[in-house]
Amino acid sequence: MTTILPQPLTPTLAPIRLRAKLARTILEQVLARVPVDVVLPDGSRLGGMAVRPSEPSGIRPTVELRNPDAFFERLAHHPKIGIGEGYMAGDWRAAPGTDLADALRPFAERLTTAIPRAWLALRQVVDRAIPREQRNTVTGSRRNIEAHYDLSNDLFAAFLDQTLTYSSALFDPTSPVEGQSLEDAQLRKVHAILDEARVQEGSRVLEIGTGWGTLAIEAAKRGAQVTTLTLSREQAALAQRRVEAAGVAARVDIRLEDYREARGSFDAIVSVEMIEAVGEEYWPTYFRTLDRLLAPGGTVAIQAILMSHDRYLVTRRSYGWIQKHIFPGGLIPSLQALSAVTGRETGLRVTRVHTFGQDYAETLHRWRATFLRAWPEVERLGFDETFRRKWEFYLAYCEAGFASGYLDVAQLRLERTA
Structure with a gap:
């Protein structure tokens, strides 16, 4: 699978040359505030924050700028x-x-x-609107x-x-993370959100966003009757096989269906990291749908990636x-924004928040390490070197966001309070 990458603009165009020079100037000023060394092909350093006398040698992350002209054209x-x-x-x-990620x-x-x-005023000039086709x-x-989830089940399995x-997995805070397996931490996450939704034997559960079926399987093992929705044919097919292998097929109904098309009444509605794909324009529809489908006395539990308001x-x-390259149509909300739309559009209210961004x-760190180790296997699936760099950057970029606190993740409980 060949990954199409836009080429840098032709450097002979005078306006682009000027903008590229401006991009370099801005980056140099940014580097005066950020402790990262950027090394040019000739070995010199691009701008950069002065090294403090107390700063240990070699502590700074270092980036090699291998093709400066093309890079600054892209920035421009x-x-x-x-x-x-x-x-x-x-x-x-x-x-x-x-x-x-460092x-x-x-x-x-x-x-x-x-x-x-002084440069922030340029944001309105350089920012571009989200394409309407997304x-x-x-x-x-x-x-x-x-576009994302149907790339290949084998890719994700790698x-x-x-x-x-x-x-996101949920690690046990009472023991060192290094000694915990990712599988155990993922199952801990699944059962934490099922607990938030009060899923038990006999519960009628709606899951929005099937993934590859693990949450539905674990809910069915509790004795719940699960309806789970997905738009990915690749995921649905593998999830069905996994549900059957787990011996819970009689308790799980996998549907290729949009949440807006769902019907029924459910004691618990659960959705893990799907709200980011809804889009702000459709948040009112999404939460009104949850309100419509939730039985009296029922509970909604959502795992959501969040950022500050x-x-x-x-x-x-x-x-x-x-x-553009990973999640078309995606938007990360804030807790304040979600609370506002539920308060305005529904009878649902956020009654509990558990955050675990670290x-x-x-x-993400573990996914990236495994992805890179498994690259020969992934490459045999037909993915090219540009795709490898794209996914390496995606996983590291997101890891840096959570490690820095710029991004967070939370399990939210929503209930009718009146």
């Missing part, structure tokens, strides 16, 4: 997308001895302070989900644990690398 064309596309193209890399983390930690205030209409959602769970307001209409950083 689209700053939010150019960094990731530059990595995909091999314009830059983490230097030997520097982990990619190189990205200092930028994530200083996201609101790294860019000099809107999460009924047909658009199916297309957006298929780096996920045996549960095939593609969301200030950052959500800044990024909510801005098109970024993740949306566990997501650990989960």
Whole structure:
């Protein structure tokens, strides 16, 4: 599978040359505030924060800029997308001895302070709107989900644990993380959210976002009757085989169905990291649907990736690398935004929040390490070197976001309080 990567603009165009020079100037000013060394092909360093006398030698992450001209052209064309596309193209890399996520983390930690205030006025000039074709209409959602989740079941199986769970694990805080298996931590997450939703024997459960079936299997093992919805044919087919192998097929109904098309009445509604694919435009529809489907006295439990409300307001209409290359139509909400829409549109209220963002950083770190070890196997599936760099950057970029606290993840309980 060949990954299409936009080429840098032709450097002979005078406006682009000027913008590329401006991009370099801005990056130099950013590096004056961020402790990351950027080394040019001739061995010189690009700008950079002065080394403090007390700073131990070799403590700083180091990035090698291998093709500066192409990289700055990409930044000039689209700053939010150019960094990731530059990595995909091999314009830059983490230097030997520097982990990619460690190189990205200092930028994530200083996201609101790294860019000099004078340059922030350019945001409205460089930001681009999310393309309308990525809107999460009924047909658009199916297309957006298929673009990621239907890449290949074998691809995901190559780096996920045996549960095939593609969301944050929940590690036991009472013992060292290093000694815990990812499989155990994923099952701990699944049972934590089933507990949040009060799933027990006899519960009628609706799951929005089947994944590869692990949550449905564990809920059925509790004696629940599970209806689970997905838009991914690849996931549905494998989930059905896994449900049958687990001996719970009689308790699990897997449907290729949009949440907006669901009917019935359920004691518990559970959804793990699916709200990010709904899109702000459709949040009212999503939560009204949950309210409509939830039986009296029932409970909703959602696992959601979150960001601060200030950052959500800044990024909510801005098109970024993740949306272009990984999750078309995706948007990370804030807890405040979700609480506001549920309060305005439904009788549901957030009654409990459990955050565990550092566990997501650990989960992503393990996925990336496994993905890179398994690359020969993934390559045999037909994926190319650009795809490898794209997914390496994606996993490291997200890890840095959670490790820095820029992103968080939480299990939310929603109930009718009146």
